[in-house]
Amino acid sequence: MKPGTLIKGGTVITASDTFAADVMIANGKIAGMVTPGNLDDLSRNQEAFEVIDAKGKYVIPGGIDCHTHMSLPFGGTTASDDFETGTIAAAHGGTTTIVDFAIQSKGGAMRAGLDNWHGLAEGKAAIDYAFHMIMTEANPSALDEMADMVREGVTSFKMFMAYPGVFLVDDQQIFRAMQRAGELGALITMHAEIGLPIDVMVQKALAEGKTAPIYHALTRPEIAEATGTERAIALAEMAGVPVYMVHLSAQRALERVAEARDRGLPTYAETCPQYLFLSEDDLRGDPGDEWKGAGYVCTPPLRPKHHHDHLWRGLRNYDLQVVATDHCPFCMKDQKELGRGDFSKIPNGMPGVETRLHLLWEGVREGKISMNRFVEITSTAPAKIFGMYGKKGTLAIGADADVVVWDPNREKVLGKDTLHMRVDYSPYEGKKVIGAPSHVLSRGELVVQDDKWVGKQKQGRGQFVRRGTFGL
Ligand code: URP
Ligand code: ZN
Ligand code: ZN
Numbered sequence: 001m002k003p004g005t006l007i008k009g010g011t012v013i014t015a016s017d018t019f020a021a022d023v024m025i026a027n028g029k030i031a032g033m034v035t036p037g038n039l040d041d042l043s044r045n046q047e048a049f050e051v052i053d054a055k056g057k058y059v060i061p062g063g064i065d066c067h068t069h070m071s072l073p074f075g076g077t078t079a080s081d082d083f084e085t086g087t088i089a090a091a092h093g094g095t096t097t098i099v100d101f102a103i104q105s106k107g108g109a110m111r112a113g114l115d116n117w118h119g120l121a122e123g124k125a126a127i128d129y130a131f132h133m134i135m136t137e138a139n140p141s142a143l144d145e146m147a148d149m150v151r152e153g154v155t156s157f158k159m160f161m162a163y164p165g166v167f168l169v170d171d172q173q174i175f176r177a178m179q180r181a182g183e184l185g186a187l188i189t190m191h192a193e194i195g196l197p198i199d200v201m202v203q204k205a206l207a208e209g210k211t212a213p214i215y216h217a218l219t220r221p222e223i224a225e226a227t228g229t230e231r232a233i234a235l236a237e238m239a240g241v242p243v244y245m246v247h248l249s250a251q252r253a254l255e256r257v258a259e260a261r262d263r264g265l266p267t268y269a270e271t272c273p274q275y276l277f278l279s280e281d282d283l284r285g286d287p288g289d290e291w292k293g294a295g296y297v298c299t300p301p302l303r304p305k306h307h308h309d310h311l312w313r314g315l316r317n318y319d320l321q322v323v324a325t326d327h328c329p330f331c332m333k334d335q336k337e338l339g340r341g342d343f344s345k346i347p348n349g350m351p352g353v354e355t356r357l358h359l360l361w362e363g364v365r366e367g368k369i370s371m372n373r374f375v376e377i378t379s380t381a382p383a384k385i386f387g388m389y390g391k392k393g394t395l396a397i398g399a400d401a402d403v404v405v406w407d408p409n410r411e412k413v414l415g416k417d418t419l420h421m422r423v424d425y426s427p428y429e430g431k432k433v434i435g436a437p438s439h440v441l442s443r444g445e446l447v448v449q450d451d452k453w454v455g456k457q458k459q460g461r462g463q464f465v466r467r468g469t470f471g472l
Helices: 083-092 110-121 139-151 171-183 197-206 214-218 223-241 251-262 274-277 290-295 309-318 356-365 371-385
Strands: 006-011 018-026 027-034 051-054 058-061 065-067 095-103 128-134 156-160 187-191 244-245 267-271 403-413 434-443 443-447
Touching: 006 403, 058 083, 058 371, 065 083, 065 356, 065 371, 083 095, 083 434, 083 443, 095 110, 095 434, 110 128, 110 139, 128 251, 156 171, 171 187, 171 223, 187 223, 197 214, 223 244, 223 251, 244 443, 251 267, 251 309, 251 443, 274 309, 274 356, 356 371, 356 403, 356 434
Parallel strands: 006 051, 006 058, 065 095, 095 128, 128 156, 156 187, 187 244, 244 267
Antiparallel strands: 006 018, 018 027, 058 403, 403 434, 434 443
């Protein structure tokens, strides 16, 4: 094995710049970038390099998916990808770091939740990973424990206004956690749908015999998310801290974020590919097969198509900072099945960790976002917001060599048999995309080439990323 790698002849794309350069990698880090041709004069020892030909291709930082749920126990079952299968799939799609959610169990300690998640990931993850902590209680000991989490590199916490009896926490707990996060330099991320009235709507629909998957959307209206978003922003403003909305799905919630940002508040938000490419129509299933919609049950629900344009505009004008996936796959067989006859029992979530870059590149091809913005929302912004920038999220000398050679002409038909996620369907079955990774490097090691795993080791090669505090 040669000590270094040279990615030759490509065009480097970062969040801010586009330039032709040969990229040198040594010891797992970016060692240099040189204008094409000049390397021949500078280095007399080119045999020392493994050469990757990137002519006609783009060289971009590896994707960072800051919202995944590997092995999540949810809705009476467990997400079908674990840290091994899910991270291998991620790498095939050009993502080289994930941030997954550890869980403080109700009445339990965060320490146990974090240890549990380290146990799930260690020895399994194929690419680097970090954790957020889901806070199900903000009692005095949990508020104390937040400091331990931050010290150990878990510098963001997710709280839920939704899922009564499972994850929901009240405003007082959210406010206390926000104040504590402010003291610690941590970030509170929010699932901002108001779950208590949603629950009433769900019970009413079921009592009326409305059991099909589409009722998942009809009982979780846009206003429930917009109101939760507004409330979370108000709480963060009162606490004097930043806040980050996860999986924002709809126009009115986005308007709340935009208003807050216009007032100068440090409000951040992510959306997900499913809210940009899929719609409530998918949740209706096919004529004569309304159950097919179960594969599209996620929370917040898919919205009518007109929301797509608003979200793309939000990405363009910086009201939305990040596209993550909320990867949380459940198989149709045995898992989504749990909700046949009762939509509220369909496990919530969809596969997505592998298809994020493919789908977003369609936005580049259609002129909805620039290539630089593509890099920013899929890698640079999540690295900055979640305390990894410098090590991850850009191509700069000294950064981890998490690098994707992106072939803008490579075609792929998305489907359960062409993708690597451990799930028995794809929400994008048959969709042709143009643009895909030809090479994926994780800390300098070529792990995926032409859609095949070529790394020396899969299981357990990923390392835990200890994140810094909120630095924006
Ligand atoms: O449907 C979803 N989003 N499942 C995962 C849990 C969550 O709320 O993120
Ligand atoms: Zn959520
Ligand atoms: Zn989620």
